[in-house]
Amino acid sequence: MARVNNWQLGREMSYWYPESRPQKQFAAVFDTNKCIACQTCTLACKTTWTSGKGQEYMLWNNVESKPYGSYPLAWDLNLLSLLDGQNWGEENGQSVYKGSTIFESAPAGERVLGWRPEDEDYAYPNVGEDDCAGGIEHGASIDIPHQMAWFYYLARICNHCTYPGCLASCPRGSIYKRPEDGIVLVDQNRCRGYQECVRGCPYKKVFFNPMTSTSEKCIACYPKIEQGLSPQCFANCIGKIRVAGFINTPDKAEADNPIDYLVHIKKVALPLFPQFGLEPNVYYIPPIHVPTAFTRQMFGPGTDKAVEIYRNAPNDPDLTSLLGLFGSTEAIMRKWKRVGDKAIGMDENGKELVNVPFKEPVHIRPAYDKLYQITRTNCP
Amino acid sequence: MRFVTSLTILALLCATSCNKVQVPTPEVNVAQVKEISLDPNAAVWDAVSLHASKMILQDLVEPRLLEPSTSEVMVKAITNGSEIAFRLEWLDESQSDMPGPRHFIDGCAVQLPSKVDPNVPAPQMGEVGKTVEISYWRADWQAIVEGRADNINAIYPNASIDHYPAEAKPLENNPQAQAETAARYAPARALGNRRSGPRDQPVEDLIAEGPSTLSPAPNAVSKGKGVKTLKGWAVVISRPMPAGFSAATPSQIAFAVWEGSHIEVGARKMRTGWVPMILK
Numbered sequence: 001m002a003r004v005n006n007w008q009l010g011r012e013m014s015y016w017y018p019e020s021r022p023q024k025q026f027a028a029v030f031d032t033n034k035c036i037a038c039q040t041c042t043l044a045c046k047t048t049w050t051s052g053k054g055q056e057y058m059l060w061n062n063v064e065s066k067p068y069g070s071y072p073l074a075w076d077l078n079l080l081s082l083l084d085g086q087n088w089g090e091e092n093g094q095s096v097y098k099g100s101t102i103f104e105s106a107p108a109g110e111r112v113l114g115w116r117p118e119d120e121d122y123a124y125p126n127v128g129e130d131d132c133a134g135g136i137e138h139g140a141s142i143d144i145p146h147q148m149a150w151f152y153y154l155a156r157i158c159n160h161c162t163y164p165g166c167l168a169s170c171p172r173g174s175i176y177k178r179p180e181d182g183i184v185l186v187d188q189n190r191c192r193g194y195q196e197c198v199r200g201c202p203y204k205k206v207f208f209n210p211m212t213s214t215s216e217k218c219i220a221c222y223p224k225i226e227q228g229l230s231p232q233c234f235a236n237c238i239g240k241i242r243v244a245g246f247i248n249t250p251d252k253a254e255a256d257n258p259i260d261y262l263v264h265i266k267k268v269a270l271p272l273f274p275q276f277g278l279e280p281n282v283y284y285i286p287p288i289h290v291p292t293a294f295t296r297q298m299f300g301p302g303t304d305k306a307v308e309i310y311r312n313a314p315n316d317p318d319l320t321s322l323l324g325l326f327g328s329t330e331a332i333m334r335k336w337k338r339v340g341d342k343a344i345g346m347d348e349n350g351k352e353l354v355n356v357p358f359k360e361p362v363h364i365r366p367a368y369d370k371l372y373q374i375t376r377t378n379c380p
Numbered sequence: 381m382r383f384v385t386s387l388t389i390l391a392l393l394c395a396t397s398c399n400k401v402q403v404p405t406p407e408v409n410v411a412q413v414k415e416i417s418l419d420p421n422a423a424v425w426d427a428v429s430l431h432a433s434k435m436i437l438q439d440l441v442e443p444r445l446l447e448p449s450t451s452e453v454m455v456k457a458i459t460n461g462s463e464i465a466f467r468l469e470w471l472d473e474s475q476s477d478m479p480g481p482r483h484f485i486d487g488c489a490v491q492l493p494s495k496v497d498p499n500v501p502a503p504q505m506g507e508v509g510k511t512v513e514i515s516y517w518r519a520d521w522q523a524i525v526e527g528r529a530d531n532i533n534a535i536y537p538n539a540s541i542d543h544y545p546a547e548a549k550p551l552e553n554n555p556q557a558q559a560e561t562a563a564r565y566a567p568a569r570a571l572g573n574r575r576s577g578p579r580d581q582p583v584e585d586l587i588a589e590g591p592s593t594l595s596p597a598p599n600a601v602s603k604g605k606g607v608k609t610l611k612g613w614a615v616v617i618s619r620p621m622p623a624g625f626s627a628a629t630p631s632q633i634a635f636a637v638w639e640g641s642h643i644e645v646g647a648r649k650m651r652t653g654w655v656p657m658i659l660k
């Protein structure tokens with residue numbers, strides 16, 4: 001194995017291949033606080049890519065309700081129980097992962113630490129995951145803000161990892177990472193359906209197609225990316241929770257790059273299970289109403305600080321303005337800036353793509369309308 | 381233990397395809413016959429000498445198989461001068477021929493050097509500049525050839541499907557549009573991945589120059605047929621006679637077996653080293 005730098009771990013780690021970063025790395029930020037689990041993203045993806053025979057149970061994009069929901073079943077819990085010692089420490093003021101990644105804890109004879117889901121694990125997406133887990137005592141009530149009752153929605157696509165577990169697992173080299181944008185693809189001509197990638201991806205975002213006997217996965221809608229457009233699950237997001245772009249490594253972070261700003265500068269968006277060691281490139285703004293004892297395990301040691309920063313967004317016009325640009329255009333915003341009360345999204349040449357006021361004007365309508373001499377209920 | 385296994389297989393062979401116990405030969409002797417049969421139960425196989433090939437774990441390259449399964453494969457070989465056929469039989473009580481997540485398929489393969497030469501390639505799928513030719517039989521392809529439908533209900537009988545775009549009402553009288561729409565949602569088939577489409581043979585032709593280099597052979601030339609026996613599989617694989625192979629110039633052959641229920645797939649397999657192959 002080679003030694004590579006994983007900035008999300010704050011250290012080097014072992015990987016099957018030497019470090020080879022793409023010219024650009026596709027990345028995204030999902031704001032979990034805005035997701036309403038309408039599943040429009042799921043259907044946008046499903047109808048675009050996976051409506052064929054053998055793809056029936058396949059959801060390249062899914063939304064699950066945490067803590068109980070997971071698709072395929074227990075994708076996260078199974079791997080967490082396999083991984084030993086997921087401890088984080090601190091060196092020179094920076095968080096450093098002290099445990100082992102899936103590459104460093106690969107059992108003898110295996111390329112990575114992994115497990116294989118079965119048919120049943122894919123059979124019930126979302127079923128029962130938001131049901132009450134117990135009875136309600138007579139006279140019980142919920143205090144607001146409530147501490148003990150919480151859930152949130154986690155939208156998931158392939159993370160197009162810098163160090164993909166699927167790519168490392170494939171003994172045939174059928175999976176590759178595009179040098180131009182870092183999108184991870186399964187070569188459908190070369191794949192022989194060994195399902196090693198299904199076993200090796202800790203996020204379980206590679207799926208076996210029993211009709212073609214090959215494995216398939218999210219392609220980040222690369223035909224759209226090549227045209228400067230966001231993937232279908234981004235463009236169709238009702239809650240406007242997503243922004244697509246390209247991320248730099250922390251040492252090359254650019255403040256006018258929306259992804260860099262949220263991930264590296266504000267540190268409000270965090271990787272999903274960074275301790276797995278894949279350097280995933282979909283970043284999440286953690287839910288602010290969930291006990292961080294839970295979300296810290298999921299998003300790493302920066303969770304508490306990220307929640308604090310997000311809660312302070314009303315006092316932070318730059319952050320507020322950038323959050324307002326989420327879902328404001330189908331085009332990929334390579335740059336952004338705030339001008340007064342407006343957020344402006346731009347292409348890589350600085351040409352304006354979209355212009356969004358992040359403070360909407362407030363109109364107060366009198367209850368009695370003098371013009372029509374009528375009293376109205378002043379509902380929003 | 382291996383001796384007991386050999387006796388078991390020999391007894392089974394005796395019960396299924398011959399009238400007397402055969403003593404295995406240390407090499408694969410290829411008998412010359414008038415006609416080749418792809419039927420493992422055909423009489424042509426009865427009088428052919430038997431080779432019992434000991435199998436070893438593929439534990440050289442990751443992912444490795446660390447726990448042994450199939451201990452040996454019983455081999456017979458015949459030729460009609462232009463075609464050569466191999467009959468492989470091994471123990472595997474479970475029948476694994478349904479693809480799916482964590483479902484793996486029973487299979488077997490024969491491997492020959494591309495050139496008949498005393499300086500053989502590495503037995504582990506050849507090496508750079510020394511290609512091997514592989515004929516690979518799979519139980520699911522056998523089921524498809526024998527009529528199992530190419531749809532999800534053949535695998536999951538109770539599956540309920542709302543709609544496939546290729547079966548939309550406006551396309552129902554336009555087979556070409558249906559095929560084009562179906563191909564959009566089956567990229568492996570659209571690209572011509574021979575592994576992914578409907579099949580007319582249960583055997584696939586492959587070439588390799590070492591581990592991880594397995595590729596489709598330029599032409600599909602192998603044929604075959606497998607039948608489930610009481611305790612395992614009996615499979616016949618037929619392919620063109622290797623150029624240069626004759627009574628005066630023997631060659632080498634190697635075998636591999638995958639037991640699907642034992643999570644054997646790809647590199648996770650039981651294999652043999654090279655075995656001498658002699659034309660009788």
